[in-house]
Amino acid sequence: MSDGQIVVSGLTKHYKNVRAVDNLSFTVEPGRVTGFLGPNGAGKTTTLRMLLNLVKPTAGTATIGGQRYADLKDPLRTVGAVLEASSAHKGRTGINHLRVICGAAGFPRQRADEVMATVGLTPAAKRKFKGYSLGMRQRLGIAAALLGDPQVLVLDEPANGLDPEGIRWMRDLLKALAAQGRTVLVSSHLLSEMQLLADDLVIIAAGKLVRQGTVTQVMDSMAHSAQVRVRTPQVEELTSALTALKATVTPNGEGALMVAGIDAPGVGRAALKAGVELHELTLERPDLERVFLELTAGKAAIR
Template identity: 85%
Template structure:
């Protein structure tokens, strides 16, 4: 509790609060009065087209760039004021770089020594990311995926409550992406705060619980993935296959539904839900061969929400 009697999140809760955050470079307002929160125990996808201001925001959060205005706090504290930053926040901002001739394990041991962490943490962190078999191989022989894992191992050395990753899926093959997804979901399930930036919306749909969408430095939308998708103007459509397409289309249009034909002969019905389509079909004695609800994917949501704001700056 603070002296004014208001409860205040401790660093251990790991809630991230970005408030009125702004960064003005000479000619570019990279981040523009941005406010959002990131909750512990969830994976939050930080989404935006190229140049939207994601990296600048994350760098301000980690005290690597000084904001022009506004604040960013982790568990109620600015990064610069954290008493033990490595044990509070782990960050992976770009693919890990390390001394080429150094082995993976030695790279981590050097960081442990510099940070005052016990050297056993190097072995533990390497095991955590599945790199133990390559512990004694030199960094220059690591694949991009192995370098990404080593970067994550380095971020995990202090066993932090909060993990922040900038475009971690960049350059990974499908197996690497699958591994990353499972790993980050596992950290969130342990109650940690996981903030991941990406422009790969399809990936975020599989990974994120919440999304924060920005474009041109400004907040476009934030909320649970499902809710953001549900807020789409075009909503879900129902896909129907029937040998009596004309009859069903006529019956549905009487219910004010919109009906389009897809190239494969199915009907795409908007404005009514699947049970309604089923009831209308039954009443019209129309035989159904397929009845599926098609949800808009995040890619479509994203394009719609950021349209016109994603100009190259």
């Protein structure tokens, strides 16, 4: 397989008075799952459509393995994409939908059966598309994207319509594909799922890059948002001791105090000095949802 690195450089798209994407640059590496995150209107789908030559950029470039999508010799064997729930003729069965694509693209007919099994739709292969649930349509779309055994996968909200079991299946599939050395770029609003799935993150807002890095790097960049959870039978004494150190102390409504502005050892030392008994002392790092909201706060879509 050829190098599947995705490079977005200075990518810009203007629609009349709207800057949907604004001088955006980032890279997506092979062998990893990269989460592409941003609020509604951030420019995620527009970026993916420019990458796939469905929208012409105002400026900048987006390349796959060093080439624009339009210049790829065999794009369907290089890139598999799902930008929306699969659409198909309502009266056609799922397996026949895939066989039609195989015929048109020159893929072996048996690939339809192979990818149907990969996405867990073999029991529904002979059901008509009109009877498919949204989750089944998502699986069928991913099956179609895999027909060419592509090096690169680009998926826009692939978990839409999937139940918890389906979401876990999706996570396992995408991780397995990345482990094979493929490039996997996934946009999603399911932040808790992206924290489990992704190796790397690209976060945009108002068409601009806000943060890029591994999940750990992005989370650690907001380490100042970490808080210490502490429980004590001497709430007033501990609160006084901590506020004297300019820490912020807030009851969490569950019998514990949340402390910001001082680390866990500092809380412990303050409690010892004040003669306060502690029943719990835990550092709570922000989850991806909280980090995402902090990074994108106030960065509404440009109009």
